[in-house]
Amino acid sequence: MEFKPKVIAFLCNWCSYTGADLAGTARVKYKPNVRAIRVMCSGRIEPTFVLRAFRKGADGVLICGCHPGDCHYQEGNYRCLRRYHLLQKYIQQMGIETGRLKLEWISASEGKQYAELIDSFTETITELGPCKIKETMENLT
Amino acid sequence: MKEQKPKLKLAVYWAAACGGCCVSVLDVHEKLFDVVAAADLVFWPIALDFKYKDVEDMPDGHIDVTLFNGAVRNSENEYMARLLRKKTKILVAYGSCAHLGGIPGLANFFTGEEIFKRVYEESESTINPEKIRPQHEYEVPEGTLEIPVFFNDVRPLDRVVDVDYYLPGCPPQTERLLEVFLAIVTGAELPPKGSVVGAGTKAQCDECIRKKTENKLIKKFYRPWEINDDGESCFMEQGVLCMGPATRSGCGYRCIKGNAPCRGCYGPTADVIDPGTKMMSAIASIIDAKDPDELEKIISDVVDPAGTFYRFSLPSAIIRRKLL
Numbered sequence: 361m362e363f364k365p366k367v368i369a370f371l372c373n374w375c376s377y378t379g380a381d382l383a384g385t386a387r388v389k390y391k392p393n394v395r396a397i398r399v400m401c402s403g404r405i406e407p408t409f410v411l412r413a414f415r416k417g418a419d420g421v422l423i424c425g426c427h428p429g430d431c432h433y434q435e436g437n438y439r440c441l442r443r444y445h446l447l448q449k450y451i452q453q454m455g456i457e458t459g460r461l462k463l464e465w466i467s468a469s470e471g472k473q474y475a476e477l478i479d480s481f482t483e484t485i486t487e488l489g490p491c492k493i494k495e496t497m498e499n500l501t
Numbered sequence: 502m503k504e505q506k507p508k509l510k511l512a513v514y515w516a517a518a519c520g521g522c523c524v525s526v527l528d529v530h531e532k533l534f535d536v537v538a539a540a541d542l543v544f545w546p547i548a549l550d551f552k553y554k555d556v557e558d559m560p561d562g563h564i565d566v567t568l569f570n571g572a573v574r575n576s577e578n579e580y581m582a583r584l585l586r587k588k589t590k591i592l593v594a595y596g597s598c599a600h601l602g603g604i605p606g607l608a609n610f611f612t613g614e615e616i617f618k619r620v621y622e623e624s625e626s627t628i629n630p631e632k633i634r635p636q637h638e639y640e641v642p643e644g645t646l647e648i649p650v651f652f653n654d655v656r657p658l659d660r661v662v663d664v665d666y667y668l669p670g671c672p673p674q675t676e677r678l679l680e681v682f683l684a685i686v687t688g689a690e691l692p693p694k695g696s697v698v699g700a701g702t703k704a705q706c707d708e709c710i711r712k713k714t715e716n717k718l719i720k721k722f723y724r725p726w727e728i729n730d731d732g733e734s735c736f737m738e739q740g741v742l743c744m745g746p747a748t749r750s751g752c753g754y755r756c757i758k759g760n761a762p763c764r765g766c767y768g769p770t771a772d773v774i775d776p777g778t779k780m781m782s783a784i785a786s787i788i789d790a791k792d793p794d795e796l797e798k799i800i801s802d803v804v805d806p807a808g809t810f811y812r813f814s815l816p817s818a819i820i821r822r823k824l825l
C-alpha cells in the first residue's frame with residue numbers, strides 16, 4: 361500500500377495560520393497530508409506537544425511561527441526557536457531522524473510559501489517512510 | 502488482658518536496583534525498633550532469609566505493605582512483581598527505579614543485544630574468545646538449569662502491575678519513609694490510590710534556598726566542575742544545568758545543600774507529564790540568544806540532553822526508549 365504520511369503542523373494564530381488560510385482562499389493546491397493545529401503563538405508549543413504528536417503516530421511535525429521580530433507577543437518565536445534546537449538534539453539521541461521535525465517562519469501573506477513548504481516537507485517525510493515511534497512505544501521487547 | 506493490635510505484615514523487595522533503597526530502609530537506625538514493634542517483616546531478601554517459595558505459599562493479600570524497589574528488567578523481576586502484587590494489600594513503588602525506571606532505565610538507550618555484546622565481549626576487563634553468553638536454559642546431567650530472561654526494555658513497576666502508591670527518590674529520604682509508615686500504622690486516612698507519597702507537590706525551585714533573580718539570561722552552559730560555584734546563587738543562573746524546575750520537592754533539596762545541582766531523582770512534579778520536555782522549556786527560557794548559529798553553539802554545551810533530562814525517568818517518558 362502506498363505510504364501516506366501523517367503530518368502535524370502547529371501554526372501560530374497571527375502569522376502562520378493566516379498564511380495557511382490565505383493558501384486556502386487563494387485556492388493554491390498543496391498536499392493533503394497535513395493536520396493543522398492552531399496555537400496562539402509558536403512560543404506556546406511545548407516540547408510535550410511535539411513528542412506527543414510523534415507518540416500518537418505522526419510521521420512528521422512542522423512548527424510555524426511569525427518571522428523573527430514579527431511575533432505578536434514579541435519574543436514567542438525566539439523561545440520556540442530555542443526549544444526547537446534542544447528538541448532536535450534530543451530526538452537525534454533517541455534515534456529519530458531530525459528531518460521529521462521542522463521549524464519554518466511563515467507570515468500572514470505567505471500563502472504560496474506555506475503551500476510549497478507543505479509539499480516539500482511531505483515529500484521529505486514520504487522519503488523517510490513511516491515513523492517507528494508509535495509502534496516502538498506500544499510494543500515491549 | 503488488653504487485646505493487642507495485630508501487627509502489620511511488611512515486605513521489602515529489590516528488583517533491578519542497586520541496593521540503595523534497601524539501605525535507606527535500614528537507615529531508620531534505632532527507629533527500626535519502632536518499626537518492628539508495629540510490623541512483622543515477612544520478606545526482605547537483603548536482611549532476612551525468606552525464600553520466594555515462602556511468598557508463593559502465602560495466601561493472597563497476606564502482606565499488608567510491600568515496598569517494591571527496583572525496575573523491571575528481566576523475567577525474575579516481572580515474576581516477583583506479579584507475585585507480590587497478588588500477595589499484598591498496599592503495593593508501594595519505592596524509589597526512583599520502581600517509580601520511573603531510575604538509573605537502570607538508562608539502559609533503554611540500548612538494546613539487550615548491545616548490552617550483552619559490550620559486557621560479554623567488548624569491555625576492557627573481559628576475556629571471552631569463545632564469546633560465551635548467558636543462556637536462558639542450560640542442560641546439565643541433573644536436568645535443565647534456568648536463569649531469568651533479560652528484556653530489551655526496562656520498565657517501571659506500574660507498567661507491569663497495578664501500583665497503590667509511589668514513594669520517590671534515589672533513594673527516598675528515610676524520614677519520608679517513616680512518615681508514610683507511621684501514617685499506615687496509625688491508621689491515618691491514606692491519600693487516593695495512585696498518589697505520590699512522602700514528597701511535596703511543588704518543584705525543587707520553590708523550596709530551594711539559592712538566590713534567584715528575575716529573568717536571568719545565560720550565554721553559556723558549564724558542567725559543574727568547570728565553574729567556581731559561588732555557593733549562593735541558583736545553579737541555572739550560573740549556567741549549570743539543574744533539574745530543579747522539573748523535579749518534585751520533598752527531599753529537602755539535599756543535593757543543593759551539598760552544593761550540587763539537582764539531578765531529578767524525585768521525578769516530575771504533579772502537573773508535569775514528562776520531566777525532559779519540562780526541562781527543555783525551562784532551559785529555552787533562559788538562553789540569551791536569538792541567532793540560530795549562536796544558539797547552536799550555546800546548546801552544544803548541553804552535552805547529553807536525553808541522559809541529563811531523563812536520568813531517572815527514561816522508561817516512563819513519552820519516548821521511553823531509543824528507537825530500535
Ligand code: SF4
Pocket residue numbers: 705706707709710711713734735736737738743744745746757762763
Ligand atoms: S534551578 Fe536548581 S539551584 Fe536554581 S532554584 Fe531551582 S533547584 Fe535551586
Ligand code: SF4
Pocket residue numbers: 670671705748749752753754755756757762763764765766767768
Ligand atoms: S536534590 Fe534532586 S537529585 Fe538530589 S535528592 Fe533531591 S530530587 Fe534527588
Ligand code: FES
Pocket residue numbers: 372373374375376400401402403424425426430431432433434436437
Ligand atoms: S504570534 Fe506568531 S510566533 Fe508568536
